[in-house]
Amino acid sequence: MAVDYNKCIDCGKCTRHCVFLDKYGINLKEYAKRPDLAFNCYLCGECKRVCPVDIDGRQLSLDLREKRIEDGYNLYTDGYRTLLLEKRNYIFKNYKNVNSKIALFPGCNFPAYFPETTKVISKKLNENFGISTIFDCCGKPLDDLNMKKEKENIKERLNNRLKGLGIEELVLLCPNCFYYFRNNLDIKVSMIYEHEEIMETLVSKDSSKIEGALFLPCPDRDQRIIYKILERYVDYNNLKEIKDIQCCGAGGCASIKEKDLTKNLQDGFKKYEEKIYLYCATCTGMINKSNTNVDHILCKLLNTNEKISSGIKTVKNRALFSLKK
Ligand code: SF4
Ligand code: SF4
Structure with missing residues (x-):
C-alpha cells in the first residue's frame, strides 16, 4: 500500500526522532524521493509514533525497496550476498x-x-x-x-x-x-x-529478581502483546524502560548499509549502568557488542547464566x- 506522504506538514518530528533521517537531513516526505536510501531504514516505526499525520516510514521504506528491486537492483552484489545465501x-x-x-x-x-x-x-x-x-x-x-x-x-x-x-x-x-x-x-x-x-517446568526457583532497564524489540512496541504476556513473570515496576534509542541496530537489515549509524545506536546503550533486559535474542546480541551488562529475560528466568555468543x-x-x- 503506497504511503500518502503528501499529508506531511513538514513539522520535522520524524527527523528529530530518527538517526537515519537525521543523518541525511530529510523528513519522510523527502525520504520518499530517495530510492537510493531504500535499504538504509531500520523499519523501527519510531517516525510513525511521532508523526502528527500518521505517516509510516516503515511502509515507505518497504515501497522504495520493492520499487528498487523491480527496477533491477541486485541485493546479491551490494552487500546482502551472505545473508541471502x-x-x-x-x-x-x-x-x-x-x-x-x-x-x-x-x-x-x-x-x-x-x-x-x-x-x-x-x-x-x-x-x-x-x-x-x-x-x-x-x-x-x-x-x-x-x-x-x-x-x-x-x-x-x-x-x-x-x-x-x-x-x-x-x-x-x-x-x-x-x-x-x-x-x-x-x-x-x-x-x-x-x-x-x-x-x-522451565522457570528456575533460584532465578533472582529482574531489575534494571528494559529495551523493547521494535515489532512489539506498538501492540505490546509479548510485553503483556511477560507481565506474569516480570514486575515492570523494577524495570526502567529505555525509550531514547530507536532500535538495537538490527532492524530492516539496515546495518549492512549503515555501519557507522548502527555502531552509534549500539554505543547509545553504553551509558546504562544497570543491567539491560530484553526479550529478543537479536537485540540482546546486538547490544552486547557495546554493553555486556545485558541479559535475555528467558535466560534469566531459566537461570542458565549463559555467556552470550x-x-x-x-x-x-x-x-x-x-x-x-
Ligand atoms: S522506520 Fe525507523 S529508521 Fe525508518 S524512517 Fe522511521 S524512524 Fe527512521
Ligand atoms: S513527522 Fe510526519 S508531518 Fe512531521 S515532517 Fe515527518 S512525515 Fe512530515
Whole structure:
C-alpha cells in the first residue's frame, strides 16, 4: 500500500526522532524521493509514533525497496550476498525427529546467541511434553528486504513442510518470528511465555529478581502483546524502560548499509549502568557488542547464566543445530 506522504506538514518530528533521517537531513516526505536510501531504514516505526499525520516510514521504506528491486537492483552484489545465501532457503534448518503436533521453533538468533539455553528448553519440552524442535528461519529478513518472490517461496515452503508433518502449533522464542508468522503461517503460533505449564517446568526457583532497564524489540512496541504476556513473570515496576534509542541496530537489515549509524545506536546503550533486559535474542546480541551488562529475560528466568555468543561463533552455533540428531 503506497504511503500518502503528501499529508506531511513538514513539522520535522520524524527527523528529530530518527538517526537515519537525521543523518541525511530529510523528513519522510523527502525520504520518499530517495530510492537510493531504500535499504538504509531500520523499519523501527519510531517516525510513525511521532508523526502528527500518521505517516509510516516503515511502509515507505518497504515501497522504495520493492520499487528498487523491480527496477533491477541486485541485493546479491551490494552487500546482502551472505545473508541471502543463508536465509533464502535456510541452510541450517533441521526437521529431523519431528514427531509432535506442537513444535518448538526457536528461530535463527536465539540458538545462535544462546545455544545452551536452547538445548535446555528443547530437552525439557521434549521430555515433559513430547514437543519436538524445528530449526528454521521464519523468513522475516527477506520480508524486510521486500524480495517478493523469495519471501513467497519461503512462506510456501514452510507452510507445506509444517502441514506435511502434521504440525498444528509452533511455540516461539522470538518476537520477530511471532509477528511475522501471525500474518504468514496457516497454523497457530504462540510465544513460549503463554504456556503456563511449560513455563512452570522451565522457570528456575533460584532465578533472582529482574531489575534494571528494559529495551523493547521494535515489532512489539506498538501492540505490546509479548510485553503483556511477560507481565506474569516480570514486575515492570523494577524495570526502567529505555525509550531514547530507536532500535538495537538490527532492524530492516539496515546495518549492512549503515555501519557507522548502527555502531552509534549500539554505543547509545553504553551509558546504562544497570543491567539491560530484553526479550529478543537479536537485540540482546546486538547490544552486547557495546554493553555486556545485558541479559535475555528467558535466560534469566531459566537461570542458565549463559555467556552470550558473538561473531563467527553464532554461525557455528546455528550450523551445529542443523546437524543435531
Ligand atoms: S522506520 Fe525507523 S529508521 Fe525508518 S524512517 Fe522511521 S524512524 Fe527512521
Ligand atoms: S513527522 Fe510526519 S508531518 Fe512531521 S515532517 Fe515527518 S512525515 Fe512530515
